[in-house]
Amino acid sequence: MLAFLLELTSWARTGHVYLFALFMLMIWLLWAIRISLARHYRPYQANWSTTASVIIPVVDEPLDLFRTVLDRIVAQRPTETVVVINGPRNEDIEALCDELGVRWVWTEVPGKRNAIRTGLEHTSGEVAVLVDSDTVWTGSTLRELLKPFSDPQVGGVTTRQRILDPGRSVLTRWADWLENIRNEYSMPAMSVLGTVGCLPGRTIAFRRSILLGCMDKFLSERFLGVFLEVSDDRTLTNYTLKAGYQTVYQSTALVYTDAPVKLATLLRQQYRWARGSQYNTLRMLPWMLRNAPVLALFYTADIVAPFVLVSAVASWVVALAAGSKAAIYDQLPLPDQPARALAVVLALSLTMTLFSLAVRFGHHFAYRPGDLLYLPAFMVINTAMLMPVRVAGFFRMAHNSGWGTRANAFAGERARNPLVAIPYLLGVCLLAVSVLISV
Amino acid sequence: MSRHSARTRRTRRVWTIGNGLVLAVASVWVLTIAFDSAPAAHPVSSADLLVRDLVPSEPAPAPAVSPPPGKADYLRPARPRFGVSYPEAPFGPASLAAISANAGAAPTLIEYFVKWTEEFRPAPALACYRAGALPVVAWEPWAGEQDGGSQPKFALRRIIGGDFDPYITRVALGMRDTGSPIVLRFAHEMNGKWYPWSEARSGNAAGEYVRAWRHVHDIFTAVGAVNVIWVWSPNIIRPAPSVQLGPLYPGDGYVDWVGLVGYAVKERTPAEVFGPTLKILRRFTAKPLLITETGAQPGPYQAGWTRDLFRWIAAQKDAVGFIWFEFDRAGATADWRFGRSPATLAAFRAGVAATALAPPVRR
Numbered sequence: 001m002l003a004f005l006l007e008l009t010s011w012a013r014t015g016h017v018y019l020f021a022l023f024m025l026m027i028w029l030l031w032a033i034r035i036s037l038a039r040h041y042r043p044y045q046a047n048w049s050t051t052a053s054v055i056i057p058v059v060d061e062p063l064d065l066f067r068t069v070l071d072r073i074v075a076q077r078p079t080e081t082v083v084v085i086n087g088p089r090n091e092d093i094e095a096l097c098d099e100l101g102v103r104w105v106w107t108e109v110p111g112k113r114n115a116i117r118t119g120l121e122h123t124s125g126e127v128a129v130l131v132d133s134d135t136v137w138t139g140s141t142l143r144e145l146l147k148p149f150s151d152p153q154v155g156g157v158t159t160r161q162r163i164l165d166p167g168r169s170v171l172t173r174w175a176d177w178l179e180n181i182r183n184e185y186s187m188p189a190m191s192v193l194g195t196v197g198c199l200p201g202r203t204i205a206f207r208r209s210i211l212l213g214c215m216d217k218f219l220s221e222r223f224l225g226v227f228l229e230v231s232d233d234r235t236l237t238n239y240t241l242k243a244g245y246q247t248v249y250q251s252t253a254l255v256y257t258d259a260p261v262k263l264a265t266l267l268r269q270q271y272r273w274a275r276g277s278q279y280n281t282l283r284m285l286p287w288m289l290r291n292a293p294v295l296a297l298f299y300t301a302d303i304v305a306p307f308v309l310v311s312a313v314a315s316w317v318v319a320l321a322a323g324s325k326a327a328i329y330d331q332l333p334l335p336d337q338p339a340r341a342l343a344v345v346l347a348l349s350l351t352m353t354l355f356s357l358a359v360r361f362g363h364h365f366a367y368r369p370g371d372l373l374y375l376p377a378f379m380v381i382n383t384a385m386l387m388p389v390r391v392a393g394f395f396r397m398a399h400n401s402g403w404g405t406r407a408n409a410f411a412g413e414r415a416r417n418p419l420v421a422i423p424y425l426l427g428v429c430l431l432a433v434s435v436l437i438s439v
Numbered sequence: 440m441s442r443h444s445a446r447t448r449r450t451r452r453v454w455t456i457g458n459g460l461v462l463a464v465a466s467v468w469v470l471t472i473a474f475d476s477a478p479a480a481h482p483v484s485s486a487d488l489l490v491r492d493l494v495p496s497e498p499a500p501a502p503a504v505s506p507p508p509g510k511a512d513y514l515r516p517a518r519p520r521f522g523v524s525y526p527e528a529p530f531g532p533a534s535l536a537a538i539s540a541n542a543g544a545a546p547t548l549i550e551y552f553v554k555w556t557e558e559f560r561p562a563p564a565l566a567c568y569r570a571g572a573l574p575v576v577a578w579e580p581w582a583g584e585q586d587g588g589s590q591p592k593f594a595l596r597r598i599i600g601g602d603f604d605p606y607i608t609r610v611a612l613g614m615r616d617t618g619s620p621i622v623l624r625f626a627h628e629m630n631g632k633w634y635p636w637s638e639a640r641s642g643n644a645a646g647e648y649v650r651a652w653r654h655v656h657d658i659f660t661a662v663g664a665v666n667v668i669w670v671w672s673p674n675i676i677r678p679a680p681s682v683q684l685g686p687l688y689p690g691d692g693y694v695d696w697v698g699l700v701g702y703a704v705k706e707r708t709p710a711e712v713f714g715p716t717l718k719i720l721r722r723f724t725a726k727p728l729l730i731t732e733t734g735a736q737p738g739p740y741q742a743g744w745t746r747d748l749f750r751w752i753a754a755q756k757d758a759v760g761f762i763w764f765e766f767d768r769a770g771a772t773a774d775w776r777f778g779r780s781p782a783t784l785a786a787f788r789a790g791v792a793a794t795a796l797a798p799p800v801r802r
Contacts, residue, residue: 001466002469005469005470005473006469006473009470332469332472333472352469355462358454358462359455362451362455362458365454366450366453366454366455367447367451
């Protein structure tokens with residue numbers, strides 16, 4: 001924040017454009033747009049009843065967790081519930097379903113997409129609720145989730161998501177923080193416009209008719225010469241939007257989900273999401289530009305921001321290596337001794353960063369001020385890991401891949417594809433532009 | 440809206456407003472500080488900006504026709520000069536006497552620093568002459584170190600634009616009127632990024648240094664201050680390897696000597712300190728060389744390096760001499776005084792004794 005302000009003044013005075021200042025301006029601008037939109041957000045209030053089929057694709061899951069998942073769902077009396085076991089047979093889960101009186105089907109074909117189709121074939125409710133096998137509902141999840149369907153314009157609804165027991169480790173706290181930021185800022189903002197760009201797959205409700213209409217494309221459509229199995233939720237959201245329906249967020253429908261506790265798993269998950277989401281952003285960009293410019297702005301910024309940050313950090317490293325001093329700090333009245341000056345700069349910038357994040361993420365920290373203690377860790381994870389992972393994900397967007405977090409899951413197809421080069425070219429252009437700005 | 444959610448909204452509002460206020464106050468504070476050195480409104484009338492209005496009308500062309508005696512005689516000395524800069528320079532006769540006694544000879548160059556917040560005074564220049572030394576004025580377009588490394592008030596653009604013409608003119612007239620050669624080392628170490636006149640600071644842009652230099656030089660020429668010897672004095676490239684020297688050079692028409700600032704930090708010989716930079720300088724100018732600041736870091740190589748300096752200077756065909764930076768840690772980044780260690784003192788004395796140095800100057 002300190003560096004941002006000093007770069008701004010320097011910019012205003014000398015006309016020298018700082019990449020990091022651009023990045024921060026973009027971040028604050030997007031933040032302002034999001035909160036001003038989110039202020040208008042209200043969840044749907046009136047009850048609405050319709051037939052609802054819950055579809056739960058599962059490969060393997062710890063039995064006690066899955067028991068809780070099913071228990072909670074069954075207790076809310078959906079019209080019907082079906083568990084779709086995909087890949088190798090899983091007799092434990094079959095037995096558990098039998099015990100709880102939940103219908104199950106088995107399909108040999110691995111992959112979540114095929115499991116969703118199988119689930120649809122075995123159900124008939126007007127609304128299909130897709131649930132991840134590790135997602136735990138709260139008492140009124142289903143009732144709340146169905147409310148928005150009172151509006152015939154609404155085609156897809158998502159829930160508020162939190163992480164189960166976030167106090168377990170820094171990683172779960174970070175994941176909870178990230179989810180909550182999404183719940184409090186981007187989801188309501190996009191929902192106000194009726195265009196939530198991605199209804200997260202932990203629990204989504206779609207009109208069955210929409211899913212049936214897009215199922216063939218869902219299982220085969222290629223982009224950049226590749227069929228990407230991951231990011232099924234975003235793909236379905238895209239089809240819903242393209243079919244002319246609204247996608248909304250119902251903040252009162254709360255679900256809990258697990259988060260990786262191992263760094264490697266977390267990175268693989270983030271990498272998978274990074275690829276899937278950026279792949280779909282490119283794919284949807286023409287539509288978004290025509291029909292939902294704000295959404296296009298949000299998602300383009302999602303792609304551009306990591307590139308800008310990575311370039312900015314790289315330019316700092318180069319500047320440090322070249323031995324040039326950080327001239328922007330000379331605008332401050334600093335003590336003469338270098339050690340003290342450094343201490344003052346550090347203390348000042350840490351304080352300002354703390355308060356700026358406390359404001360920018362106030363909707364989270366106001367309720368969990370304790371998480372402020374973990375901010376340095378969050379920042380390290382974001383800057384040092386998430387941003388590079390997103391950049392890497394962009395480059396490797398059109399490569400084949402599987403899920404990364406699950407054994408026995410869809411493993412991707414093996415084929416050569418010349419269009420793989422397109423994301424690389426785009427990525428190099430983005431990096432080049434960023435670097436050009438910074439020199 | 441339930442009572443519960445009303446309360447959570449209040450919590451949120453209090454949190455956001457509280458933290459937002461702190462952030463806003465801190466931001467405004469930082470912005471004010473960063474901006475406070477912005478150019479103040481400088482009440483200059485358009486008449487002030489015209490040099491000719493400030494020049495007394497009678498004498499100007501006369502000195503331009505025949506340069507005052509002296510400058511030409513000093514431009515290419517047959518023998519190198521040993522010079523010195525010390526904290527009270529050019530005053531503090533006791534210090535000067537001690538340095539001369541230590542060295543075994545009196546310096547014939549005395550360098551002192553003048554900021555752009557100071558008017559020209561003839562007394563220091565005359566004090567140099569009384570001591571038998573040429574005055575070397577390091578003329579720095581800033582208000583001093585306490586105002587920071589960026590001083591937009593002294594931005595090169597403002598110099599070029601004429602904002603300082605009245606001041607420059609007064610200084611030029613003052614120097615002209617001393618009637619004796621004065622070595623002027625304007626805006627030194629311009630290739631470093633540490634002074635406000637660096638093109639990387641104070642809102643300066645590439646190309647402005649040379650334009651500012653020429654602008655200042657033009658005013659001196661216009662008022663007939665042709666007794667001034669112009670030293671363009673970059674730092675050796677070691678601390679600023681990426682800055683090109685060529686684009687900062689005002690041109691042979693505007694420069695009499697090239698100066699070099701170089702201290703031995705780890706280098707064992709003067710050739711190691713000055714050689715690489717000199718090689719670059721010689722690509723674009725053949726003007727005589729004056730080492731405008733030098734010294735060696737205290738340590739095992741200091742004595743040997745100091746003795747070598749005299750040999751190195753004597754071996755340069757075009758060397759005007761060198762100026763030893765006789766400052767301790769109170770005034771510089773290290774204690775550079777040659778009298779500090781007996782070995783270095785002996786080396787210095789030996790160097791002075793063994794080198795045929797230029798004689799003292801006279802007015």
